Amino acid sequence: MKDYKLNLINKCELEKEKIIKLASDLIKIPSENPPGDVREIMSFIENWLCENGLNNLKFISANPIKPNIIAEVGKGNPVIILNGHADVVQAGDRARWEFNPFAGEIKDGFLLGRGASDMKSGVAGIMYAVSLVKQIEDRLKGTVKLIIVSDEETGGKFGSHWLFNKRRDLLTGDGCIIAEPSDSGTGGA
Numbered sequence: 001m002k003d004y005k006l007n008l009i010n011k012c013e014l015e016k017e018k019i020i021k022l023a024s025d026l027i028k029i030p031s032e033n034p035p036g037d038v039r040e041i042m043s044f045i046e047n048w049l050c051e052n053g054l055n056n057l058k059f060i061s062a063n064p065i066k067p068n069i070i071a072e073v074g075k076g077n078p079v080i081i082l083n084g085h086a087d088v089v090q091a092g093d094r095a096r097w098e099f100n101p102f103a104g105e106i107k108d109g110f111l112l113g114r115g116a117s118d119m120k121s122g123v124a125g126i127m128y129a130v131s132l133v134k135q136i137e138d139r140l141k142g143t144v145k146l147i148i149v150s151d152e153e154t155g156g157k158f159g160s161h162w163l164f165n166k167r168r169d170l171l172t173g174d175g176c177i178i179a180e181p182s183d184s185g186t187g188g189a
Contacts, residue, residue, distance in 0.1 A: 008132050015128075020111060022048070023124035026086070027104035027113035031150075033087035036158075037065040038150040041086045045069055045127065045148055052131035054146075060167055066150040066158040070170060073133050074140040079173035081145045082130060084123040084180070085152035085159055088115035122179025123148060145173060 012019070031041040046057060049071055058070040066087075091101040091114045099105070101114040111121065130146045147170070149159030156162065163171055 008136070011132060012128070019124055019128045020106070022128060023111055023116070023121040024104035024106070024113075026120040026124055027111070027115050028102055030091075030102050031087050031115070032090045033151060033153040034090065036087060036151060036154065038087050039065055039067065042067050042069060042148075042150055045086065045123075048127065049131070049146075052127075053134045054130065058170075060163065060170065061150070061158060062162055062166065063151070063158040068147065068149045068159060068163060070148075071130060071146040072143055073130055073137050073146075074143040076142055077174065078142040079145060079175075080142065081147060081171065081173040081176040082126040083147045083149070083160065083176055083178045084119055084126050085149045085156075086120070086123055087150055087153045087159075088118070088120070089153050117181050119180055122181065126177070126179045147171070 025044070026041065029041040029044055031038045046059075046069060049057060049069070054071045054073070056072060059067045060070060061067040091097065094101065099107070099112050104111070104113045104116075106112070110116075113120075115121075126146060127148075130144055133140065133144045147160075147163070149156070149163065151157055151159035151162070
């Protein structure tokens with residue numbers, strides 16, 4: 001394994017608190033779908049990516065309240081896509097919650113809040129991963145494409161489903177990692 005790859009792995013371990021904080025910050029921004037207005041969280045994601053050196057962002061959407069963000073690091077092939085969604089299911093009756101669903105707090109070693117598992121922690125992980133890859137972009141052989149969509153919880157009409165049907169050219173890659181914790185019938189693959 002090349003030294004820079006090992007350094008990236010070690011950096012993730014050393015900076016895991018930063019990744020957890022990023023996930024917590026994402027949880028603190030309500031992005032319930034429905035209704036699906038996720039502009040606030042997508043603005044936060046945009047700002048974080050820009051602050052971390054990812055300035056060539058594309059915003060693609062068929063719905064102004066549901067923008068999708070695409071960032072690319074590197075050039076050429078192979079192309080690896082990292083995908084996630086920033087919307088969450090509704091929190092419902094907050095009186096039934098034992099904690100604020102948008103507190104993003106850690107209790108007994110667990111990050112709590114709506115979207116902690118599906119899928120703001122995964123989004124934080126792929127955002128952070130791409131920011132690290134950006135730091136070694138000059139040594140990168142290929143492209144890492146980050147795609148964060150805003151509409152998945154209600155079927156993806158304006159998220160990945162829309163991109164696949166209307167802008168498939170943006171989804172071209174040699175592989176894709178979706179930071180979704182759900183079992184998609186892959187049998188744990």
